[in-house]
Amino acid sequence: MNIRLYNARILTMEEGREIFEGEIWVQKDKILYVGNGKNREGLPDKHLIWDREIDCKGNLLMPGFKDAHTHSGMTLLRSYADDLPLNEWLNNKIFPVEAKMTAEDIYVLSKLAVLEYLTSGITAVFDMYLTPETIADAFDDMGMRCVQVGAVNNFSQSLELVEEMYQKLNKRSPLQSYILGFHAEYTCSRGLLEGLAGLAHKYKAPVFTHLSETEGEVAGCKARYGMTPVAFLNSLGMFDYGGGGYHCVHMTEEDISIMKEKRLYAVTNPGSNTKLASGIAPVTDFQKAGVLVAIGTDGPASNNCLDMFREMFLVTGLAKLREKDAGAVDAMEVLKMATVNGSGAMGLKDGDVLMAGKLADMIMIDLQQPNMQPLNNIPKNLVYSGSKQNVIMTMVGGNILYEKGEFYTKDRPEDIYEKAGNIMDRIRRSL
Numbered sequence: 001m002n003i004r005l006y007n008a009r010i011l012t013m014e015e016g017r018e019i020f021e022g023e024i025w026v027q028k029d030k031i032l033y034v035g036n037g038k039n040r041e042g043l044p045d046k047h048l049i050w051d052r053e054i055d056c057k058g059n060l061l062m063p064g065f066k067d068a069h070t071h072s073g074m075t076l077l078r079s080y081a082d083d084l085p086l087n088e089w090l091n092n093k094i095f096p097v098e099a100k101m102t103a104e105d106i107y108v109l110s111k112l113a114v115l116e117y118l119t120s121g122i123t124a125v126f127d128m129y130l131t132p133e134t135i136a137d138a139f140d141d142m143g144m145r146c147v148q149v150g151a152v153n154n155f156s157q158s159l160e161l162v163e164e165m166y167q168k169l170n171k172r173s174p175l176q177s178y179i180l181g182f183h184a185e186y187t188c189s190r191g192l193l194e195g196l197a198g199l200a201h202k203y204k205a206p207v208f209t210h211l212s213e214t215e216g217e218v219a220g221c222k223a224r225y226g227m228t229p230v231a232f233l234n235s236l237g238m239f240d241y242g243g244g245g246y247h248c249v250h251m252t253e254e255d256i257s258i259m260k261e262k263r264l265y266a267v268t269n270p271g272s273n274t275k276l277a278s279g280i281a282p283v284t285d286f287q288k289a290g291v292l293v294a295i296g297t298d299g300p301a302s303n304n305c306l307d308m309f310r311e312m313f314l315v316t317g318l319a320k321l322r323e324k325d326a327g328a329v330d331a332m333e334v335l336k337m338a339t340v341n342g343s344g345a346m347g348l349k350d351g352d353v354l355m356a357g358k359l360a361d362m363i364m365i366d367l368q369q370p371n372m373q374p375l376n377n378i379p380k381n382l383v384y385s386g387s388k389q390n391v392i393m394t395m396v397g398g399n400i401l402y403e404k405g406e407f408y409t410k411d412r413p414e415d416i417y418e419k420a421g422n423i424m425d426r427i428r429r430s431l
Contacts, residue, residue, distance in 0.1 A: 004053045009367070010062070013352065028398050029174065058368075065122045066124050070128075076105070076109050078304045100427045104134065108419045108423060112416050121391040123394060125145075125147070128208075130156060132161075135148060148179070153183035174397065175396075177347060179346075180196065197240075212245065212248055230255035247267070248266040260289045270315050283319045283328075283329055331384060363394050364393035
Protein backbone atom coordinates (compact mmCIF):
# COMPACT_ATOMS: atom_id res chain seq x y z
CA MET A 1 0.00 0.00 0.00
CA ASN A 2 0.96 3.64 -0.48
CA ILE A 3 0.19 5.59 2.68
CA ARG A 4 0.73 9.24 3.53
CA LEU A 5 0.82 10.14 7.23
CA TYR A 6 0.73 13.90 7.73
CA ASN A 7 0.26 16.54 10.41
CA ALA A 8 2.46 14.46 12.73
CA ARG A 9 5.14 14.98 15.30
CA ILE A 10 8.01 12.73 14.24
CA LEU A 11 10.71 11.11 16.37
CA THR A 12 13.01 9.39 13.88
CA MET A 13 15.47 8.13 16.54
CA GLU A 14 18.33 9.32 14.31
CA GLU A 15 21.26 10.46 16.44
CA GLY A 16 20.95 14.16 17.26
CA ARG A 17 17.67 14.75 15.44
CA GLU A 18 14.96 16.37 17.54
CA ILE A 19 11.22 15.80 17.25
CA PHE A 20 9.78 17.85 14.39
CA GLU A 21 6.44 18.39 12.69
CA GLY A 22 6.00 16.81 9.28
CA GLU A 23 4.89 13.75 7.36
CA ILE A 24 5.97 10.27 6.33
CA TRP A 25 5.25 8.54 3.04
CA VAL A 26 5.15 4.75 2.83
CA GLN A 27 5.45 2.84 -0.43
CA LYS A 28 4.82 -0.88 -0.08
CA ASP A 29 7.03 -2.08 2.83
CA LYS A 30 9.51 0.83 2.86
CA ILE A 31 9.59 4.47 3.88
CA LEU A 32 9.76 6.75 0.84
CA TYR A 33 9.94 10.13 2.55
CA VAL A 34 10.34 11.66 5.99
CA GLY A 35 10.30 15.45 6.26
CA ASN A 36 8.40 18.63 6.83
CA GLY A 37 6.18 18.05 3.79
CA LYS A 38 7.47 21.11 1.96
CA ASN A 39 10.86 20.10 0.59
CA ARG A 40 10.01 17.30 -1.86
CA GLU A 41 12.69 17.71 -4.49
CA GLY A 42 13.28 14.57 -6.51
CA LEU A 43 10.22 12.79 -5.14
CA PRO A 44 7.67 11.25 -7.53
CA ASP A 45 4.68 12.65 -5.62
CA LYS A 46 2.90 13.62 -8.84
CA HIS A 47 2.76 9.97 -9.85
CA LEU A 48 1.89 8.47 -6.46
CA ILE A 49 -1.66 7.37 -5.84
CA TRP A 50 -2.36 7.17 -2.14
CA ASP A 51 -4.30 4.15 -0.94
CA ARG A 52 -4.77 6.05 2.28
CA GLU A 53 -3.92 9.44 3.74
CA ILE A 54 -3.92 9.68 7.54
CA ASP A 55 -4.19 12.92 9.47
CA CYS A 56 -2.11 12.24 12.58
CA LYS A 57 -3.61 15.28 14.34
CA GLY A 58 -0.33 16.22 16.00
CA ASN A 59 0.28 12.77 17.44
CA LEU A 60 3.72 11.13 17.46
CA LEU A 61 5.17 8.81 14.83
CA MET A 62 8.25 6.85 15.88
CA PRO A 63 9.98 3.53 15.12
CA GLY A 64 8.22 0.49 16.54
CA PHE A 65 9.70 -1.12 19.63
CA LYS A 66 11.89 -4.19 19.21
CA ASP A 67 11.27 -6.90 21.81
CA ALA A 68 14.80 -8.29 21.88
CA HIS A 69 14.02 -11.39 23.94
CA THR A 70 10.79 -13.33 24.25
CA HIS A 71 9.20 -16.78 24.14
CA SER A 72 5.92 -16.11 22.35
CA GLY A 73 4.47 -19.61 22.67
CA MET A 74 4.56 -19.33 26.46
CA THR A 75 1.37 -17.27 26.40
CA LEU A 76 -0.25 -20.55 27.46
CA LEU A 77 1.52 -20.27 30.82
CA ARG A 78 0.55 -16.72 31.67
CA SER A 79 -0.50 -16.60 35.35
CA TYR A 80 -0.44 -20.39 35.47
CA ALA A 81 2.48 -20.75 37.88
CA ASP A 82 3.25 -17.57 39.76
CA ASP A 83 4.72 -16.63 43.14
CA LEU A 84 6.98 -19.68 43.25
CA PRO A 85 10.76 -20.04 43.64
CA LEU A 86 12.52 -20.28 40.27
CA ASN A 87 13.47 -23.97 40.38
CA GLU A 88 10.01 -25.07 41.55
CA TRP A 89 8.36 -22.82 38.96
CA LEU A 90 10.48 -24.22 36.13
CA ASN A 91 10.74 -27.92 36.99
CA ASN A 92 7.37 -28.59 38.59
CA LYS A 93 5.13 -26.28 36.58
CA ILE A 94 6.60 -25.07 33.30
CA PHE A 95 8.42 -28.14 31.96
CA PRO A 96 5.50 -30.59 32.51
CA VAL A 97 3.13 -28.36 30.52
CA GLU A 98 5.66 -27.69 27.74
CA ALA A 99 6.09 -31.46 27.34
CA LYS A 100 2.40 -31.64 26.35
CA MET A 101 2.50 -28.78 23.83
CA THR A 102 2.37 -29.61 20.12
CA ALA A 103 3.74 -27.67 17.17
CA GLU A 104 0.18 -26.67 16.28
CA ASP A 105 -0.37 -25.42 19.85
CA ILE A 106 2.68 -23.18 19.58
CA TYR A 107 1.39 -21.87 16.25
CA VAL A 108 -1.84 -20.71 17.91
CA LEU A 109 -0.17 -19.42 21.07
CA SER A 110 2.35 -17.40 19.06
CA LYS A 111 -0.56 -15.69 17.32
CA LEU A 112 -1.96 -14.75 20.71
CA ALA A 113 1.37 -13.16 21.58
CA VAL A 114 1.38 -11.18 18.32
CA LEU A 115 -1.89 -9.52 19.28
CA GLU A 116 -0.33 -8.35 22.52
CA TYR A 117 2.85 -7.17 20.84
CA LEU A 118 0.82 -5.00 18.49
CA THR A 119 -1.05 -3.29 21.34
CA SER A 120 2.30 -2.45 22.94
CA GLY A 121 3.77 -0.88 19.80
CA ILE A 122 6.17 -3.78 19.23
CA THR A 123 6.89 -4.30 15.52
CA ALA A 124 9.52 -7.05 15.69
CA VAL A 125 10.47 -9.73 18.21
CA PHE A 126 13.54 -11.85 18.91
CA ASP A 127 11.83 -15.16 19.65
CA MET A 128 13.28 -18.34 21.12
CA TYR A 129 11.04 -21.36 21.45
CA LEU A 130 10.45 -24.98 20.58
CA THR A 131 9.07 -25.31 17.03
CA PRO A 132 10.73 -22.82 14.67
CA GLU A 133 8.70 -23.61 11.55
CA THR A 134 5.26 -23.28 13.12
CA ILE A 135 6.41 -20.10 14.88
CA ALA A 136 7.42 -18.73 11.46
CA ASP A 137 4.04 -19.80 10.08
CA ALA A 138 2.24 -17.93 12.85
CA PHE A 139 4.18 -14.69 12.37
CA ASP A 140 3.86 -14.82 8.60
CA ASP A 141 0.12 -15.41 8.83
CA MET A 142 -0.25 -12.48 11.23
CA GLY A 143 1.95 -10.17 9.11
CA MET A 144 4.36 -9.69 12.02
CA ARG A 145 8.15 -9.44 11.86
CA CYS A 146 10.08 -12.14 13.73
CA VAL A 147 13.75 -12.94 14.21
CA GLN A 148 14.12 -16.41 15.70
CA VAL A 149 17.14 -17.65 17.61
CA GLY A 150 18.18 -21.25 18.04
CA ALA A 151 17.18 -22.92 21.31
CA VAL A 152 19.24 -26.11 21.17
CA ASN A 153 19.95 -27.88 24.47
CA ASN A 154 20.51 -31.40 25.78
CA PHE A 155 16.78 -32.17 25.72
CA SER A 156 15.34 -30.61 22.56
CA GLN A 157 16.29 -29.48 19.08
CA SER A 158 19.73 -30.35 17.70
CA LEU A 159 22.72 -28.81 15.95
CA GLU A 160 21.37 -30.23 12.69
CA LEU A 161 18.02 -28.52 13.23
CA VAL A 162 19.66 -25.20 14.11
CA GLU A 163 21.72 -25.31 10.92
CA GLU A 164 18.70 -26.34 8.86
CA MET A 165 16.62 -23.46 10.25
CA TYR A 166 19.50 -21.03 9.73
CA GLN A 167 19.57 -21.92 6.06
CA LYS A 168 15.81 -22.19 5.61
CA LEU A 169 14.25 -19.35 7.60
CA ASN A 170 16.72 -16.72 6.42
CA LYS A 171 15.36 -17.24 2.90
CA ARG A 172 11.72 -17.78 3.74
CA SER A 173 10.02 -14.36 3.68
CA PRO A 174 10.74 -10.65 4.21
CA LEU A 175 9.24 -10.95 7.70
CA GLN A 176 11.42 -13.85 8.85
CA SER A 177 15.05 -14.31 9.82
CA TYR A 178 17.03 -16.66 12.04
CA ILE A 179 20.14 -16.30 14.22
CA LEU A 180 22.28 -19.04 15.74
CA GLY A 181 21.71 -19.70 19.43
CA PHE A 182 21.29 -22.15 22.27
CA HIS A 183 19.25 -22.20 25.45
CA ALA A 184 22.00 -21.72 28.06
CA GLU A 185 25.37 -23.04 29.20
CA TYR A 186 23.78 -25.03 32.03
CA THR A 187 21.41 -26.95 29.71
CA CYS A 188 24.06 -27.85 27.13
CA SER A 189 26.94 -30.31 27.25
CA ARG A 190 30.42 -29.08 26.40
CA GLY A 191 30.33 -31.08 23.18
CA LEU A 192 27.06 -29.45 22.13
CA LEU A 193 28.45 -26.00 22.86
CA GLU A 194 31.61 -26.72 20.90
CA GLY A 195 29.46 -27.85 17.99
CA LEU A 196 27.49 -24.61 18.05
CA ALA A 197 30.70 -22.57 18.22
CA GLY A 198 31.74 -24.51 15.13
CA LEU A 199 28.57 -23.38 13.33
CA ALA A 200 29.30 -19.78 14.31
CA HIS A 201 32.71 -20.09 12.68
CA LYS A 202 31.35 -21.93 9.64
CA TYR A 203 28.86 -19.15 8.89
CA LYS A 204 30.81 -16.29 10.51
CA ALA A 205 27.65 -15.61 12.43
CA PRO A 206 26.66 -14.14 15.81
CA VAL A 207 25.32 -16.33 18.63
CA PHE A 208 22.76 -15.50 21.34
CA THR A 209 21.85 -17.34 24.56
CA HIS A 210 20.47 -16.93 28.07
CA LEU A 211 23.49 -15.66 29.98
CA SER A 212 24.28 -15.20 33.68
CA GLU A 213 20.64 -14.83 34.64
CA THR A 214 20.94 -16.17 38.18
CA GLU A 215 23.59 -16.55 40.86
CA GLY A 216 23.11 -20.31 40.74
CA GLU A 217 23.79 -20.41 37.00
CA VAL A 218 27.09 -18.57 37.45
CA ALA A 219 28.14 -20.70 40.43
CA GLY A 220 27.34 -23.90 38.54
CA CYS A 221 29.46 -22.89 35.55
CA LYS A 222 32.36 -21.98 37.83
CA ALA A 223 32.10 -25.39 39.50
CA ARG A 224 32.10 -27.16 36.12
CA TYR A 225 34.69 -25.15 34.22
CA GLY A 226 36.34 -22.77 36.69
CA MET A 227 34.99 -19.76 34.78
CA THR A 228 31.88 -17.61 34.55
CA PRO A 229 29.48 -18.44 31.70
CA VAL A 230 30.68 -15.43 29.67
CA ALA A 231 34.35 -16.35 30.05
CA PHE A 232 33.75 -20.05 29.41
CA LEU A 233 31.70 -19.52 26.25
CA ASN A 234 34.23 -17.01 25.01
CA SER A 235 37.00 -19.57 25.55
CA LEU A 236 35.17 -21.85 23.09
CA GLY A 237 35.17 -19.14 20.42
CA MET A 238 31.39 -18.86 20.71
CA PHE A 239 31.33 -15.09 20.32
CA ASP A 240 34.09 -14.57 17.75
CA TYR A 241 31.52 -13.14 15.35
CA GLY A 242 29.45 -11.26 17.89
CA GLY A 243 26.04 -11.99 19.35
CA GLY A 244 24.95 -11.45 22.90
CA GLY A 245 23.19 -12.62 26.00
CA TYR A 246 19.73 -12.44 27.48
CA HIS A 247 19.42 -11.19 31.08
CA CYS A 248 23.14 -10.61 31.90
CA VAL A 249 22.36 -9.95 35.56
CA HIS A 250 25.32 -11.40 37.47
CA MET A 251 28.32 -10.03 35.60
CA THR A 252 31.94 -9.54 36.62
CA GLU A 253 34.26 -6.82 35.34
CA GLU A 254 35.94 -9.47 33.19
CA ASP A 255 32.56 -10.48 31.74
CA ILE A 256 31.77 -6.90 30.78
CA SER A 257 35.23 -6.48 29.29
CA ILE A 258 34.69 -9.59 27.14
CA MET A 259 31.31 -8.29 25.99
CA LYS A 260 32.89 -5.01 24.97
CA GLU A 261 35.76 -6.73 23.15
CA LYS A 262 33.45 -9.10 21.26
CA ARG A 263 30.83 -6.40 20.56
CA LEU A 264 28.12 -8.40 22.32
CA TYR A 265 24.68 -7.05 23.12
CA ALA A 266 23.32 -7.25 26.65
CA VAL A 267 19.56 -7.80 26.41
CA THR A 268 18.03 -6.82 29.73
CA ASN A 269 14.68 -8.24 30.89
CA PRO A 270 13.81 -6.26 34.02
CA GLY A 271 10.19 -7.38 34.40
CA SER A 272 11.06 -11.07 34.38
CA ASN A 273 14.18 -10.62 36.51
CA THR A 274 12.15 -8.72 39.09
CA LYS A 275 9.29 -11.21 39.21
CA LEU A 276 11.61 -14.23 39.47
CA ALA A 277 13.89 -12.41 41.95
CA SER A 278 16.91 -12.99 39.71
CA GLY A 279 18.45 -9.59 40.37
CA ILE A 280 19.07 -6.26 38.65
CA ALA A 281 21.26 -6.10 35.56
CA PRO A 282 24.22 -3.67 35.77
CA VAL A 283 22.94 -1.45 32.97
CA THR A 284 25.02 1.57 33.99
CA ASP A 285 28.17 -0.57 34.00
CA PHE A 286 27.35 -1.71 30.46
CA GLN A 287 26.85 1.87 29.38
CA LYS A 288 30.14 3.03 30.91
CA ALA A 289 31.99 0.19 29.19
CA GLY A 290 30.36 0.87 25.82
CA VAL A 291 28.37 -2.38 25.74
CA LEU A 292 25.14 -1.90 23.81
CA VAL A 293 21.96 -2.70 25.76
CA ALA A 294 18.66 -3.82 24.24
CA ILE A 295 15.38 -4.61 26.02
CA GLY A 296 13.24 -7.76 26.05
CA THR A 297 10.05 -8.71 27.83
CA ASP A 298 11.01 -12.39 28.24
CA GLY A 299 8.10 -14.82 27.97
CA PRO A 300 4.55 -14.44 29.30
CA ALA A 301 5.14 -17.21 31.84
CA SER A 302 7.73 -15.22 33.73
CA ASN A 303 6.72 -11.61 33.17
CA ASN A 304 3.58 -11.97 32.65
CA CYS A 305 2.85 -9.29 30.05
CA LEU A 306 4.46 -8.31 26.77
CA ASP A 307 4.53 -4.59 27.50
CA MET A 308 7.51 -2.53 26.37
CA PHE A 309 6.36 0.54 28.30
CA ARG A 310 6.62 -1.31 31.60
CA GLU A 311 10.03 -2.70 30.61
CA MET A 312 11.34 0.75 29.70
CA PHE A 313 10.31 2.21 33.04
CA LEU A 314 11.84 -0.72 34.91
CA VAL A 315 15.15 -0.44 33.03
CA THR A 316 15.71 3.10 34.23
CA GLY A 317 13.90 2.75 37.57
CA LEU A 318 15.84 -0.31 38.70
CA ALA A 319 19.13 1.20 37.50
CA LYS A 320 18.48 4.32 39.59
CA LEU A 321 17.69 2.13 42.59
CA ARG A 322 20.75 -0.09 42.08
CA GLU A 323 23.12 2.84 41.71
CA LYS A 324 21.35 5.05 44.25
CA ASP A 325 21.47 7.72 41.56
CA ALA A 326 18.31 9.36 40.20
CA GLY A 327 20.31 10.48 37.17
CA ALA A 328 21.21 6.95 36.05
CA VAL A 329 20.07 5.74 32.61
CA ASP A 330 18.46 8.70 30.90
CA ALA A 331 15.04 8.25 29.30
CA MET A 332 16.33 8.96 25.79
CA GLU A 333 18.91 6.20 26.21
CA VAL A 334 16.11 3.83 27.21
CA LEU A 335 14.17 4.69 24.06
CA LYS A 336 17.30 3.97 22.06
CA MET A 337 17.62 0.57 23.76
CA ALA A 338 13.99 -0.23 22.91
CA THR A 339 14.32 0.71 19.24
CA VAL A 340 17.75 1.26 17.67
CA ASN A 341 19.73 -1.15 19.87
CA GLY A 342 17.06 -3.83 19.68
CA SER A 343 17.19 -3.57 15.91
CA GLY A 344 20.96 -3.96 15.97
CA ALA A 345 20.83 -7.00 18.23
CA MET A 346 18.29 -8.65 15.93
CA GLY A 347 20.23 -7.90 12.77
CA LEU A 348 17.47 -5.64 11.43
CA LYS A 349 19.75 -3.02 9.90
CA ASP A 350 16.83 -1.34 8.11
CA GLY A 351 14.52 -1.32 11.12
CA ASP A 352 16.26 1.06 13.48
CA VAL A 353 15.15 4.60 12.55
CA LEU A 354 12.55 6.38 10.44
CA MET A 355 14.20 7.56 7.24
CA ALA A 356 13.83 7.05 3.51
CA GLY A 357 14.71 3.51 2.45
CA LYS A 358 14.17 1.97 5.87
CA LEU A 359 11.46 -0.54 6.78
CA ALA A 360 8.01 0.95 7.30
CA ASP A 361 7.78 -0.44 10.84
CA MET A 362 6.38 2.38 12.94
CA ILE A 363 3.87 3.29 15.59
CA MET A 364 1.66 6.25 16.38
CA ILE A 365 1.46 7.47 19.96
CA ASP A 366 -1.66 9.32 21.13
CA LEU A 367 -0.42 12.49 22.80
CA GLN A 368 -3.95 13.72 23.46
CA GLN A 369 -4.36 11.71 26.65
CA PRO A 370 -3.90 12.90 30.25
CA ASN A 371 -0.71 10.90 30.86
CA MET A 372 1.01 12.67 27.95
CA GLN A 373 0.07 16.22 28.93
CA PRO A 374 1.58 18.74 29.09
CA LEU A 375 4.12 18.10 26.34
CA ASN A 376 7.12 19.27 28.35
CA ASN A 377 9.32 16.44 27.09
CA ILE A 378 7.80 13.76 24.88
CA PRO A 379 10.61 11.16 25.16
CA LYS A 380 10.50 11.35 28.95
CA ASN A 381 6.70 11.13 28.86
CA LEU A 382 7.01 7.91 26.86
CA VAL A 383 9.39 6.27 29.34
CA TYR A 384 8.08 7.59 32.65
CA SER A 385 4.33 7.97 32.08
CA GLY A 386 3.58 6.23 28.79
CA SER A 387 1.49 3.08 28.55
CA LYS A 388 -0.07 0.73 26.01
CA GLN A 389 -3.19 2.89 26.00
CA ASN A 390 -1.20 5.50 24.08
CA VAL A 391 -0.51 3.18 21.12
CA ILE A 392 -3.14 3.99 18.50
CA MET A 393 -1.44 2.51 15.43
CA THR A 394 1.10 -0.24 14.78
CA MET A 395 2.45 -0.69 11.25
CA VAL A 396 4.69 -3.56 10.16
CA GLY A 397 6.15 -3.65 6.66
CA GLY A 398 3.83 -0.89 5.51
CA ASN A 399 0.71 -2.72 6.72
CA ILE A 400 -1.38 -1.31 9.55
CA LEU A 401 -2.05 -4.31 11.80
CA TYR A 402 -3.52 -2.46 14.79
CA GLU A 403 -5.36 0.84 14.90
CA LYS A 404 -7.46 2.46 17.60
CA GLY A 405 -8.23 -0.81 19.35
CA GLU A 406 -8.94 -2.83 16.20
CA PHE A 407 -6.77 -5.62 14.81
CA TYR A 408 -6.28 -5.97 11.06
CA THR A 409 -4.88 -9.47 11.01
CA LYS A 410 -5.85 -12.66 9.19
CA ASP A 411 -7.40 -14.23 12.30
CA ARG A 412 -10.05 -12.75 14.55
CA PRO A 413 -8.81 -12.23 18.13
CA GLU A 414 -11.87 -14.04 19.50
CA ASP A 415 -10.98 -17.19 17.56
CA ILE A 416 -7.40 -17.11 18.81
CA TYR A 417 -8.55 -16.64 22.41
CA GLU A 418 -10.93 -19.60 22.12
CA LYS A 419 -8.29 -21.88 20.64
CA ALA A 420 -5.76 -20.91 23.34
CA GLY A 421 -8.32 -21.68 26.05
CA ASN A 422 -9.06 -25.07 24.50
CA ILE A 423 -5.34 -25.92 24.43
CA MET A 424 -5.00 -25.13 28.14
CA ASP A 425 -8.10 -27.18 28.99
CA ARG A 426 -6.74 -30.19 27.07
CA ILE A 427 -3.34 -30.03 28.74
CA ARG A 428 -4.77 -29.54 32.25
CA ARG A 429 -6.85 -32.70 31.81
CA SER A 430 -3.76 -34.67 30.74
CA LEU A 431 -1.55 -33.67 33.68
